[in-house]
Amino acid sequence: MQRPARFFSFNKPSDWEAGSSANLTVREDGVTVSRTEKYSLYRIVHAADIDGADAVADFAVGPGSKLYVLDARASLWVHDYENRHSEPLYSPGHRLFSHRALLASRGDALYIADPVGERRVFSVSPSNGQLLWAAQEWNGLELFPLATAADAGRNLYTVVPLDCEVGPLGHPEVPQGGRIVILQWSPSGEVTQLYEHDSLRLEQPCAVHALRGRFYVTAAEPGSPVLLDAATGTTIAFRPDGAARAAFGLAPEAGKPAGLSTGGGGVLYIGDSSPGNARDERFILQYTMQGELTAKVSGYRERADKLLHDDRGRMYVLDAEQGAIALLELQSRVNASAETGLPEGWYWSGELDSAEDETEWHKIELLADIPEETQLRVSYFATDETFGVLGGRVVDYSDYFADPDVPNERKWRESAHLWSEPIVNPKDALLPNAKGRYLRLRIEWVGSDRTAPTIRRMRVFFPRQSPIVHLPSIYQEDPDGTRFLERFLALFGSFLAEMEEKIDKVSSNFDADAVAGRYLSWLGGWLALDVADGWEEHKLRTLLKRAPELYKLRGTRQGLARMLHLYTGVEPYIVEHHQLKTMQETSELRLMFQRLYGDDPYTFCVMLPPECVRTDKQRLMVERIIEDQKPAYAEGKLVVLQPWMHADMHTYLGINTVLSEPTLLTLDEQSSMPHHTVLIDVDRDKRIDIHTRLELDSELE
Structure with missing residues (x-):
């Protein structure tokens, strides 16, 4: 007579926490590879999408899905990329600014900085183009804006040379040791703060026009700008009081840095404007405010000459070479393993103790979602010992596989001789040659960029159960034939076991607290009430009880x-x-x-x-x-019942009608109306049951 089957169940997070994992997320609904949010390409806006526009020279992000686009003819366009609608804010020939102007925007404020225009820094209304304020100089110094940005408080930041002189050719230039500073402008056009740092001094004289494209500025939060000097690879973050919070150099992977923006949580993004043939080595890099390189944005590999973020977390990237603006959106992606760089995860179970030496383990059952192009690989080994030799030393298996200081690749290499061949995508699989008191499992999740398998439940059965014991002894005499017959009959054994389990649990189908969804509606149909489909689940469950x-x-x-x-x-x-x-x-x-x-x-x-x-x-x-x-x-x-008072209709005091003490009707801060005043319509004098609707054209308090 066979002993009754037993099993270890992995059904709850606490069951999985007995083992060790890497790059996995354990939830109530299952175990899968961890996910993260990565920037992926959402849309590309070309100049051809803006009817009448020339090549894109600069842009700024407006509210909603609007972009302010400056083209090579100095025209300024308002483009709604979601609705594919464009309108000119300034048409060609306006002469208010040149195609070299720099744009910045936040909310309903649009700023333009032009190093060669009559107005160097000014603000306009994005609805009609009306000039709001303008500045040509500051403290007697002519302004030559080199970069600009705006923050959530609608403050404007402009990078300008503070020490300028006329060069030999009559052009403005910055002398050796000349200072580069950031000016903060209030929404009304006043300079409220100056930010400077010792590292922002030129080592040699330079013409002002040659500094274009060297400096980039962004605002992490109001009053805290960050400046990038692309020539030296220096990044400086400032505090609201003007002092430097942090200064750091860029990583070697930076390439030719260009573009600077701030995402959520104070994360810095720096682009790469290397030539087109360097596409494979080109990334947008992600830094902390302390200068630590944390990630590469692999969803965009084109040239990046300007970066911006909007309030929804989208990133906008200008490729000046192609004249295109790319929109990148945060999307959920499978996280790559830190060891292999691939979207995969591992799990090493703790020891499953059968409490009896030389136990023959039966099978493993998985309830799992396995999308296409993904895999689950399950390996195992059984032993009566808790110690063994791995990597030339005696180790305790439990401590070894749970040790976070031993890389997973090393664990797999040193213990490869112990494990069985992996079972790929098992749902109900036998465990051949699994004999020993202790059983250990190694599970590998192999995902894709977007999806990964999820194990919702796992069961490991023991001891070995086979329908062959119910057959005549002649079928058990040949060892080779017996092994084949056991595997063949195991399929029918699984069908019968599943059927018996459903029969054992059939009573739960009639428990209102144990079912949900269509099963609850089906159970509601037993009441002979044709109402079950229209009830919310919690109400229908109460109705059943x-x-x-x-x-x-x-x-x-x-x-x-x-x-x-x-x-x-x-x-x-x-x-x-x-x-x-x-x-x-x-x-x-x-x-x-x-x-x-x-x-x-x-x-x-x-x-x-x-x-x-x-x-x-x-x-x-x-x-x-x-x-x-x-x-x-x-x-x-x-x-x-309706929430108004109408005589001779369904008007019930305390139900849909309220009476209170008479009060003054206040029209504004200077005017009020006494409680005995009567408002009437012409030809409907003193008839309260006509045109008196509570909370529509009248109110009682």
């Missing part, structure tokens, strides 16, 4: 009220004919009560507030409940 009690009250006022309260969440008002009989004897009220409630003694009204019957589906469901729960000889009418 209270069904015996409600069936006893079916056809009564109390039963109808409880059903409606269960569905709507509010107590309904039910008015029956006998409640109005005395009042209907008064001739003045008879007609009004007949209009409101009818004169049929077998008719009743159910009144509910409007928030309970917002949609036609809800109204239909309430009417079906009334029809199902009412007595067979009666008729129920649904009345949806």
Whole structure:
């Protein structure tokens, strides 16, 4: 007689935490490779997408999906890339600024800085192009803006040379030791702060026009700009008081740095404007504010001459060589392993102890989602010992595989002789040659860039169970034949075991707390109520639990009220004919009560507030409940109460009408209206039951 099968279950996070993992995320719904958010290409805006525009020279990000695009003819366009609509803000020939101008924007503020224009720094309205303020010089110094950016507080930052003189050819130049500074401008056009650093001094004289494209600025937060000197690879982050917070050089991978922007969490992004033939080595690099290189944006490998971020976290990249603006969006991706750089993860189980030496382990069952182009690989080994020789030394297996200081690649290499051949994508697989008290599992998740397998449940069965024991002994005499027959019959054994498990658990299908979704609706159909599909799950679950009690009250006022309260969440008002009989004897009220409630003694009204019957589906469901729960000889009418007061209509004090102490009606800070004032329409004088709708054109407090 076979011993009953037992199994180890990996079903909850605590079950998986007994082992060790790498690059995996353990959740209640399963175990999968960790994910991260990476920038991926969302859209590319070319000059051809803007009807009438020339090559793109610069751009800024506006609200929503708007871009402000400056072209080679100095035209300025407002382009909505989602709706593919463009409008010129400044047409060619306006002469307000040149094609060398620099753009910056935040919110409803658009700034233009032109090193060769009549107005060097100015702000315009992006809705109509109206000039708001302009500056040609500061503290008597002529301005030559080299870079510009705006922050969330609508402050403008411009990089300018502070020491300029006229060169031999009559052109402005910065002398040796000349200072490069950042000026902060308020939204009204006043300089409120100056940022400078000793490293921002030129080592040799340089013409101002030759400094174009060397400096880049961004604002991590209001008052805290960051400046990049692409020629020296120096990046400086400033505090609001003007002092330097951090200064660092770029990593060797920086290539030809160009473009600087700040993403969420104060992360810096620096682009690469290396020539087109260097595409394979070109990345947008991600740094912390302390200068640590943390990642490479692999979703974009083209030239980057300018970087910007919007409030939604999207990154915008200008490729001046192609005249295109690329939009990069954060998307969920499978995280790459730090050891291999591939989207994969590993799990090493703790020892599964059968408590008996020479146990023959039976099989493994996996409930897993395995998308196309992904794999799960399961290897195992069984032993009666807890110690072994790995890497030329005696180790405790549990300590060795759980040691985070031993790289996974080394663990696999040193213990390769112990493990079985991997079982690929197993759902129900035998464990041949797994004999020993302790069993260990090694599972490898192999994913793609976007998807990875997820193990929702795993079971490891022992001891070996085989239907062959029920066959005549002749089928067990040949060892080779026996092994084949065991594998063949294992398939039928799995079918039978699965069937028996379903039979054992069939009672849970009738438990309202144990089922959900379509199974709960199916169970609701057992109530002989044609309402189950229209109920929310938690309400339907409560209905199922209270069904015996409600069936006893079916056809009564109390039963109808409880059903409606269960569905709507509010107590309904039910008015029956006998409640109005005395009042209907008064001739003045008879007609009004007949209009409101009818004169049929077998008719009743159910009144509910409007928030309970917002949609036609809800109204239909309430009417079906009334029809199902009412007595067979009666008729129920649904009345949806409205939040206004109208005499002779359904107006009920304390229900949909409120009276309070008279107060003044305040029109503005200087005017008010006494409580006894009456507002009327022409030809409707002093008739409160006409054109008086609570919360629409009147209010009682």
